[in-house]
Amino acid sequence: xxxxxxxxxxxxxxxxxxxxxxxxxxxxxxxxxxxxxxxxxxxxxxxxxxxxxxxxxxxxxxxxxxxxxxxxxxxxxxxxxxxxxxxxxxxxxxxxxxxxxxxxxxxxxxxxxxxxxxxxxxxxxxxx
Numbered sequence: 001x002x003x004x005x006x007x008x009x010x011x012x013x014x015x016x017x018x019x020x021x022x023x024x025x026x027x028x029x030x031x032x033x034x035x036x037x038x039x040x041x042x043x044x045x046x047x048x049x050x051x052x053x054x055x056x057x058x059x060x061x062x063x064x065x066x067x068x069x070x071x072x073x074x075x076x077x078x079x080x081x082x083x084x085x086x087x088x089x090x091x092x093x094x095x096x097x098x099x100x101x102x103x104x105x106x107x108x109x110x111x112x113x114x115x116x117x118x119x120x121x122x123x124x125x126x127x128x
Contacts, residue, residue, distance in 0.1 A: 004125055010118035014111055021107040028100035034093030041089045050082040 034041040049055050053071060056078040069077070 002125065004121050007118050007121035007125065010114040010121060013114040014118065017107045017111045017114070021104060021111075024100045024103045024107065028097055028104070031093045031097040031100060035090055035097065038086045038090040038093065041093065042085055046085055050078060050085065053078055056081070 053074040057074060
């Protein structure tokens with residue numbers, strides 16, 4: 001039961017495709033978490049920046065645009081910025097999930113073509 005070069009090639013491709021699919025599935029799982037709970041996903045610096053008016057406007061103090069704002073206006077701007085950041089995180093996760101789905105579809109196609117090739121090569125080897 002000696003394996004042919006074609007069978008070894010096809011099985012090697014199947015193995016690599018499975019590794020890629022597992023990695024893509026892990027990325028897709030994290031994307032689902034980000035879509036379900038986008039508050040979980042922002043980078044720490046962005047999360048920290050939106051936790052208080054002082055932290056949010058600390059970066060802006062060089063521009064002096066926040067000097068004449070009331071605390072209520074500052075809070076409103078900070079919360080609007082936070083909502084925008086959350087929407088961006090969710091959008092990025094949806095985009096990433098679509099990319100993962102495309103990769104998984106391609107993986108499935110490549111896997112099944114090469115699996116059939118390996119089976120056909122194995123059957124041809126058994127017939128001789």
